[in-house]
Amino acid sequence: MKNILVEKLSLWQLFILIFIFEIGNAAVVSTGNDANQDAWIAIGLAMVFGMGLALMYYFMLSRLPGKNLFEIFQFCFGKWMGGLLTLLYILYFLYIASRVLRDFCELIVSFIFEETPIEFIAITMVIVIVYMLYLGLEVMGRTSEVFMPYFFSFIIIIGIAVFISGEMEFENLFPILGDGFKPVLKAVFPQLLTFPFGELIAFTMIIPYTSKFKKAKKITLLAVMASGIMLIYNAVLQITTLGVDMRARSNFPLLSSAREISLLEFIERVDLVVVFIVMFGIIIKVSVFFYGALKGLELISNRPYRMYVVPIGAIIAFISVKISDNFAEHIEEGLIVVPLFMHVPFQLLLPLMILPVLLWKTRKSKEGRK
Amino acid sequence: MKLKMALSILGCVIILTGCWDRIELNDVSIVTGLAVDEGENSKYRLTIEVVNASQFSKNQMGGEAAPALTFTLEGNTISELLHKMNIGITRRLIFSHTRVLYISEGIAKEGIIEFIDFLDRSGQFRNDFNIMITKGEKAEAFVKVTYPIQKVPSLKVHKQTQSFNREWGGDPGVRLTDFISALTSKGRNPVSATLVIKGDPKKGEKSENNMKTSVDTLVEMDGMAIFKDDRLIGYLTVDETRNYFWTQKLKTTSMSVPCSDDEKKPEDEKYMAVTVTETHNKLKVDFTNGKPVLKVKINGETRIEATQCLNDLTKIDTYKDFEEKINRYVAKDIQETIKKVQTEFGVDIFGFGDAFNRQHHKEYKKVENNWDEVFAQAEVEVDINLHLRRSGVRGKTFISEIPRE
Amino acid sequence: MSIFSSLFTRKKNKNKGKPTEEELFKQQDIPKQYYSQVEKNKKLLEELFKGTFDFKCEPIKIGGHKAYLTYLSTMTDKNELSNRVIQVATNHPTGISFNNMIEMRELYFPSVDFKVAENFHRVVWAVLNGEALIMVDGFNEALSLGIGLPEQRAISEPSTQTIIRGPKDGFVEGLPVNILLVRKRLKNPRLKFEIYQMGRDSKTNVALGYINDIANEDLLKEVRERLNKIDVGALLDSGNVEEFIVDKTITPFPLVYNTERPDSICGHLLEGKMAIFVDGSPFVLTVPTLFVDFFQASEDYYQPFIMSSFVRLVRYSSFMIALLFPSLYVAISTFHHELMPTQLLISVQAQREGVPFPAVIEIIIMELSFEVLREAGVRMPRVVGQTVSIVGALVIGQAAVEAGLVSNVLVIVVAFTAIASFVSPIYSFSIATRLLRFVVIFSAAFMGLYGVLLFLIIMVIHLVSLRSFGIPYLAPVAPFQPRNQDDVFVRVPIWLNKNRPSYLYPKSPVRSEENNQPSPPDQPVGGQK
Structure with missing residues (x-):
């Protein structure tokens, strides 16, 4: 590790990271419930908007190649203003990282370890994440490369296995758009657009470090599309298996669907496999947000981010436990407060406000160069 | 170096404090059947059937014993009863292998929604057990009728319904999720299979029942029960x-x-x-x-x-x-x-x-x-x-x- | 992708067949011209064999003519050479003239097998073949004398990596012999062997072998640097060298590959790796080393590719079994009873009935006693070894179960794990598995399957962070390189495997351009209509 200071991510690694990041916890918690049996349409729609968002983020980055979002802030608003914005984003990233972690902890303690304290799960998960981030972005990329095949194929296999077990009823998907587009739109905005697609904002801290920045645009869009398709598949799987009502009532519908699997009288009760999928998705998702926050700290304090990994990790574990008293509070915050008061401003409004400034400044600098 | 210290301390903490949910296999009893009756003094009378695993070992120690044993308690919620069962039996119960839920006619007529919620909510129960309405006898009698091939009564019923469902179609094949989604849907009402006992239930409890080629007592499928919402209203x-x-x-x-x-x-x-x-x-x-x-x-x-x-x-x-x-x-x-x-x-x-x-x-x-x-x-x-x-x-x-x- | 498409689309072979001698040497950039000025030839040869320690070009005088005796010291018998060539040449009276090489041979070395090398290609060829070459000034041809290979101690089958099909010779303790074994297989003038002396007390000869036009220059520099840094009292085995040159010591995984098989060393050299021979050790190291190397046996390349692909998958899965099986047993039987089908759960419970220990303790006792047995079996004299295994099997297998101390299932688990851990072709890798197994058992005992998963993720993070001489340890899986997948999880037929692995950055990345796919003749055999 002595002389490798510049961390580079290959395009394939970027693809995988985005893919796993998007699916991460979105596959487990129920999304798009407002659209009932049309949740998959809502996800598809959100995916299209999400690709638009990704394009916007990329456009911002491409104005100043090689600089991440926070460096753009500094470029646009100077050191103090930019620093303030950066700080806000750091807090946002940390908060979301803790929320994501909490999702997983809730899943574990309600499905598998009913007696285990939630702190224990949070701490063990954070240890893994800290270890990975301490070793750097490249290690994160490569780790996800190793787990990608399993992650991908397990999701697919769950669907196939449920289908073979005869628990799928495609009739549950009908009537399509029975109540028109309204519920679908309601599901898309703001909930589905911001979660999971808008969360791509965290990748503005990673995309600049890909080996071929030019091609990163195509890859990002492809990855968003791939993950969108996967989420659609996932939603269809849940709706056909559980039905709309049951899906809406399930805290973790993918897990409940996997419970229906029964093959050869031997392969049954495999919902723990889902936990693995989730676990890895969560690790990547938390790490990406975490990494974003660390990079911000690095920028503000001018010290290598590895210094902050352990303390910030401890903070994430702490916040994730203290974030809410009970599951209902956690979910309600996640569905109502967070999308409107955190996701929308940080994913949409602020970037949109920054964009004109950035365009103005870069135009000037380009002219100046001439 | 400091980091390594911190990590190792953290690691020690984890290792030393772990294992909350650990239960050795020797410390659990596998519940295969639950039977719900009306209680005499309280709301429910719950009978559980647990497997006596030592009877399935190749080198049995301690001679012939019953392959399964049952235990009955009365109380107001099923959940509390399940946790209270150790009043009489030694080991902790695990419910993930529950095969059959027997509900007596009387309870079904009054409505079963109250304890179905517990089954749905609990992460312990699976969706692969049969819901059976018992006709005639009390539900608790059904978990006591032995059978020579599938020695555990509920396993026998489970297998029986499975085969019947596949061969002839006399079992509606209703599982918990089907039941609940029928309950919640306005365009459908739930059904469930029914069972009767042929012969004398008292004789069926003894293992001598298994010695004969033609067993004295037998649990048989008997069509199905129709519900309006969660109340039993009739049979087919x-x-x-x-x-x-x-x-x-x-x-x-x-x-x-x-x-x-x-x-x-x-x-x-x-x-x-x-x-x-x-x-x-x-x-x-x-x-x-x-x-x-x-x-x-x-x-x-x-x-x-x-x-x-x-x-x-x-x-x-x-x-x-x-x-x-x-x-x-x-x-x-x-x-x-x-x-x-x-x-x-x-x-x-x-x-x-x-x-x-x-x-x-x-x-x-x-x-x-x-x-x-x-x-x-x-x-x-x-x-x-x-x-x-x-x-x-x-x-x-x-x-x-x-x-x- | 191209691999698969060319598997299925049957392009007609425009196979030119194997390259002629001319083409071959041209490829290797060796001139053909043999000069009559012997100095020039000597220079050319020295240029070609630069950097390899066993190349000798000694001036002698034959009948007053200035001449050079050229040979590879590892490939020729020293006694024969001195008795039949050097002594004859020097003892012969001067002044007897000869007009060409054949005459010279008749005069001086009448009883030696010979060839006349009329061009430079032949000269190189003769040297590589282990012949002693005599170049005399003023003649435009050289004489090569077949002296014969040096005497060696009987080469026996490698004891650690036995195979069914394929060469059965293994390295021995002598450095020259080991080099000879490689040289016999690779007759390439670019195959270099550099020699180092290491150890203040032992002054051990260590040879670094590589193929000059394949191995990457930077890698080579790094390896040389690390070898030069070694400062030690004595080197007794290649294992000592290994510990000095790895990138990271605190890891259970071996970052340097070792083998007793010359053929597998040749394979590695041809991919662009470097081999490190240590005098006195039959184990030769190759660097850089990747995770996947430990799942490839040299036999894979001698068996039909479908078979060896299957066997390779078996190896990967048995690695997972050896690592995880006991911990899965612990996790499932103490945390996740619902994962087992009802009947299985009942019969497992029935067997555990009356066992006095918790599952973890039970499995650790068994695993430890197995490790003790294994260690005893290795250290004991061969004759006693058998007794140990019988006693072990009886005591641990049967009596413990009958006494009700451990359950039957557990014996099956431990036995199967033990067998699976022997599948790895390289011993040093299976040590890693053995060690990690205990870690994961503990982790499973405290956290169930969640613990197993945590362990796996941490292990993978550790693995991807490892590097061997700067090359990512998990390449070509992570970072994923689609072009290099032809020899990882499955092996494609050799004629399809056209490229050298690019993660080693070889100087010449292509093995062969030709489409070598075999095909039946166009015309029916036997001339049917």
């Missing part, structure tokens, strides 16, 4: 259950179709035995003149297994004739069952409402809240399309060759 017989299952997920069954259409006494009538395979069933609701028409459409293949009729099975015409007879027979049966449900119970257990919702969402919304009444008055059309494909390894029956006086 085994044959009617099959007819109900025709409209649902029936894949294979077998039946005796009379050779001629005219009504005769059963002993004079000649029959052919027909096996049905590969059936596809579809419910449709057509909306004509503001009134829904319930349609059942069944496609499938049949095979003649035995025949008492003299018709020549090498001729195309015979096939056609038989085919028509089979279709008419099945259509009549199903029609009768649906009519019976409509008139006697007036609840939609078939899921016509859901089908209606899928096909005519807007119209359904109008009648959604009083769907059962609409259902009770709706017309029924049954369209059976079973193809007779083959007739075993023989053409003509030898019966027609026997010289008659």
